[in-house]
Amino acid sequence: MAIKPRKPKAAPKTKPQKQYFGMAEWYGQLYRNLGDAQRKLYAETKNTLEPCPFLHQVPALGPQSGKLHCNKKGGVCSLRNFHDDVTFGPITATCPNRFLENATIVRHIGRVLLGADTPLFAKEIAFLKRPKTGIAGEAEAAAKAEEEEAEEAEEDSGQEAAAVESGREDVGRIDLVFVHPDDSEKWCAVEMQAVYFSGGKMADDLTVIRKHAGNAIPMPGSARHPDFRSSGPKRLMPQLMIKVPTLRRWGKKMVVVIDRPFLDSMSGMEPQDHISNCDIVWVVVRFDEDVVHGSATLVIDQTIFTTLDHAVKALTSGMPTTLPDFEGKLSGKLAPAISVSPAAALIVPPGLAED
Known part of the structure; x- marks a missing residue:
């Protein structure tokens, strides 16, 4: 009987260092200040x-209620990495209202896409028609009724939460449209994508703050x-894959507003040389x-023109593994799908026993 050689022991895995991202801006002010x-x-x-200082700077883009208070539970505008020696990483926005500062992106998008610094706007434009018959139609009608009830409750309380955070993400709407003030046929769709976070609750930070001296x-x-x-990939990419093909047929552009850390998390996009x-x-x-004044200023870092295909590839972030690597990982994880005891294995189902 051949003796199988023992596999060499794998080197111990080093655990990735935990990331302690905390508040960068709190109610519009630098946390560190x-x-x-x-x-x-x-x-x-x-x-x-x-x-909310950013809603007050562009009140027209605020909630329909007209209330311009902070609508982000906890009031955290953005996050950054904290290092043990109390140095800080770059700021990344966690609230889409953060992108409204001084209407900088409004003027920039108007100028680049429409040739006008002061575009008109519209919000929450229906984009996909819902099915009206059968089980799907009944389910959609029920979902729509729930949405309307939730929106009424938010309006009554003055709280306009992001749909994605309340579990009511709706790819059937275009959230924001900018239109040329003198030509209603010149318009573009706009999506502002802040980042979500995973890990400990922000309430844990509040506990530390209360105890800190x-x-x-x-x-x-x-x-x-x-x-x-x-x-x-899970939120922004489906939005683009559903909406951009139709916008492209209509001869319109989709604008996506992100911050630099979000861009750095994506793989490289092949840019197009012209917006057309x-x-x-x-x-x-x-x-x-601006540490002296305790604030941060939104600045346009760059504007990139891409196709939908290149955007999807960049959002999926990463090259496929090789077949040998994949099968090597597969072999190390194989296990029986169904547990069969030796006694049960001897039982022959009726009709299969040999004569």
Whole structure:
């Protein structure tokens, strides 16, 4: 009987270092600049009692209720990585309202796409027709009724939450449209994509803040990180794949507003040399800090023209593994799909026994 050689022991795996992303901006102010008293005050403040500085700068793009308070539970505008020596990574937006600062993107999109710095706008335009008959129609009607009830409740409370956060993501609408003020046939669709995060709750940070003493900057209360995969391939990519082909047939462009860390999480996109050859215009912003005044300023980092195909490839982020690598991983994970005891294996089903 041949003796199989023992497999060499695999080198011990090194655990990836935990990422402690905490508040970058809190109610529009740089977290690192806040003193202990201000942090403790914000930790006890209900977000709806605080004004959103970015909505106040572009009130027309705010909620239909006209209430311009913070509509992000906890009031966190953006996140950044905290390092043990209290140095900080770049700022990445977690609230889409963060992109409205000083109407910078409004003027930029109007100028690049429409040739007008002050475009008109419309929000929540129906895009896909829902089925009206059969089981699918009944389900859609029920879902629509639930949406309307939730929207009425939000309107009554003055709280307009993002649909994706409340579980009511609707690819059947175009969220925002900019239109040339003198030519209604010149328009573009706009999508502002902030990032979600995975890991510990922000409430853990509030607990640390309440217990903290002194003006030193408290570290985040738990490990978390921006979830670019949920924000990109799982949320943004379906939006683009559903809406862009129709917009392309209509001769219109989709504009996607993201920040620099979001772009860096994607694989490289092959840019087109002219807007006429693209399907999607990526407006990439960054947040330049002014530590003296305790704020960060939104700046246009770059504008990229791409096709839908190149955008999808970039959002899926990564090259396929090789067949040998895949099968090597597969062999290490194989296990019986059905457990069969030796006694049960001897039982022959009726009709299969030999004569």
